[in-house]
Amino acid sequence: MNDNASTTALDADWWRQAAVYQIYPRSFADSNGDGMGDIAGVTSRIGYLSDLGIDAIWLSPFYPSALADGGYDVDDYRNVDPRLGTLEDFDAMVGAAHAANIKVIADVVPNHSSNRHEWFKAALAAAPGSPERARYHFFDGLGDGGELPPSDWPSHFGGPAWTRVTESAGENAGKPGQWYLHLFASEQPDLNWDNPEVREDFHTTLRFWADRGVDGFRVDVAHALVKDMRLPLRSKPSLEILVDDGTDALFDRDGVHEIYTGWRSVLNEYDPPRTAVAEAWVPFTHRRLRYAQPTGLGQAFNFDLLQAPFEPTAFRGIVARCLAEAEASGASTTWVFSNHDVVRHASRYSLPDGTDGAAQDAWLLSGGREPAGDPARGLRRARAATLFMLGLPGSAYLYQGEELGLFEAADLPRESLQDPTWFRTGNKVKGRDGCRVPLPWNASEENLGFGGSPWLPQPEWFADHAVSAQDGARDSTLEFYRSALAWRRTLQSAESLEWVSAPGDTLAHYRRPNGWAVLTNFGTAPAELPAGVDASKIVVASGAVAHLPAQVPGETTLWIAP
Known part of the structure; x- marks a missing residue:
């Protein structure tokens, strides 16, 4: 249990230098043997998390979902997926975490809903121009018969960012009709944040979870909510921010901060105020700090160390800029090396220097064989970089399994892959399944103590990294993390x-x-x-x-x- 628990529990600034542990619920611990991690599984491991020495857990989406994108396609923002448990299970988990002086951060996904959300089903059943469609981005197509997408915008997961619907109402019922926007999978239609109903409904969602004891929120794709949808739609051949001045058609538009000012008003209704951290892939300029303003979300992820080479000049420059940015915004900075969207950093550091994102994709496609990596060097560098990071001021975000020294499961059988990127690119980009494989808890138990047969297969080498194989072992990565996190509380100032x-x-x-x-x-x-x-x-x-x-x-x- 945390030594400073009695003071942290009532400290509104607990998040400023917290160690936050990301849980990907389906892959953490399975309590009922169905092969999918669940909320009760998280509750069963609160003791492990307390012993690890973290201050908070961040749960990736646990809402009802078809899992078209690993839970980031949300059917109902104010419920728990029945496969993961119930609201009562969630309440029990929050209670157990709080009893161990661990805060709870929930993932909220505001850019898009699932295509199974009641709003989108109503939009499909309604006619063009209806209030139901106004909650999303529906447009007529180009070409003589509307057969072409409204713009050339690509999806982050491959293919176009538009899907055409068959109309169910009006004079064109039964015929191909309008197109809807989805910056990610087609099962993830983008919400229209110019619509006041959308804005108010998310205020309701924030209050729903805050009332249940959630201490903060991680905001998915925080920079994409406001879009320039004026006709004719502008061309945008890239998924990156093309002009870093707030005029990009899809990302980091100035209007997004009005939304988060409203969110901050809701979060400040609570004592202590609820926290929030933005996932905003914004270039390293003055614009990024706006997401971390006290009048907005209050904190934003910095992914710069995650993208940097293991090199002193790069690390030092990033630290200097991030600390200056935090001071200017009034927030604390954030540090992260791994999460559910990237190749685990022990594997990244094992690859030849200069291996960029495209080369990592090729490495995954080869099953982790080309180029050949050096796992010993990768783990050595990962531990060194992590300890460098944990010594820094600001909050440290850790991803489940990195405390076990897990590498990317690069050789997953192709028939087991589930990432939408794999399918939407025609099997040319393998995607993120390799960092989402269920955790190994006990090397001597079936399924390595995870529970039922895992939804993604665990490689045989996972047994060497199991908690049972490292618990109490002096030089193990698990004991290294426990020691570092315990000393970190003394180091922070x-x-x-x-x-x-x-x-x-x-x-x-x-x-x-x-x-x-x-x-x-x-x-x-x-x-x-x-x-x-x-x-x-x-x-x-x-x-x-x-x-x-x-x-x-x-x-x-x-x-x-x-």
Whole structure:
């Protein structure tokens, strides 16, 4: 149980330097043996999470869903998927988490609903121009018979961002009719946030979960809600923000912040105010900090370290910019290396330097064989980078399984894949299933202690990473995370740091205001301990070090107490 629980429970700023553990519910723990993780499974592992030393859990969507996109296609924003449990199960989980002084963050998905949502079903049953269709983006097609999509916009998952419907009402009933917008899968129609009914309904959703004890919200695709849908629709051949000034047709438009001002009013109705963090893939400029304003969501993800090479200049520059950005916005910064959407960082660091996103896609398509990786180096770098990050001011977001040193399951059988990207690209991009494989809890139990036969197959090598294989093992990645998270509470102080090393030094050395020091050797050769560093005060090391070492081993991070 957290040592500072009594103060954290009533602290409205608990989130500023929290360690948040992301749970992908279907893959965490299965309580009823149906092969799918569930809410009761999360409750059963609260003791494990408390022992790990995290401050909060963030649950990816647990709502009713056809799972066209792993739960991010939401049928009902104010309920629990029956396969995952009930609202009563959710209440019990929140109660158990709070009893262990762990906060609960819920994923909210405002850009799009499921095509099974009652609103979208009503839109399909209604005629063009109806109030039901006005909750989404329905448009007539181009061409003589409307047979062409309204624009050239692509879907993030491959193919066009438009799907044509067969009309059910009006003079064209039974004929091909209008098109609807979906920036992701066709089962995820985009909501029209110019519609006041949409805005007010999400206020209701926020209150529904906050009333049930949820402490905060992670906001999916937070930068995409407001779109320029004026005719003729502008061409947009890229999925990136094309002009970083708020005039992009689909992303980071100024009007989105009016929406989040309204959300902040709702979140501030509670004592303490509920938190929120934006998933906003916005370029590293002044525009990103707007999502983290106190009058808005209050915090935003920084994915810069996740995308950076394991290199001291890159890490140092990102830290400096993110801390400056946080100070300017009034928020604390965020740090993350892995989540449900990216290749696990132990695998990314195992690949040859310079392997970019496209090359990672090719690596996945090859079953993790080309290019050949170096798993030992990958895990060594992952642990070093994580310890570097956990020493920083701000909140640290961890993804389930990284504390076990899990790699990407790159060789999943193709017939088992479920990511919509795999299907919408014609089997050319494998997608994100490899980071979503159910966790290994016990190496000696069937299905590695997960529960029933997992919805994605667990590779045989997962057994070596099971909790049972690492629990109490001195040099295991699990015990490393437990030690680092326990010491982190002592390390945290004012949200600033001082660099001791010079820019470009292979040995990156920074100090927190309370005297704690962090040293990371980004090189492969050992580096001499700086003068004045007391080796007897090393309390956490990402890798093996000698007793009272004179050097920092390559690709290793050390924490030194004051």
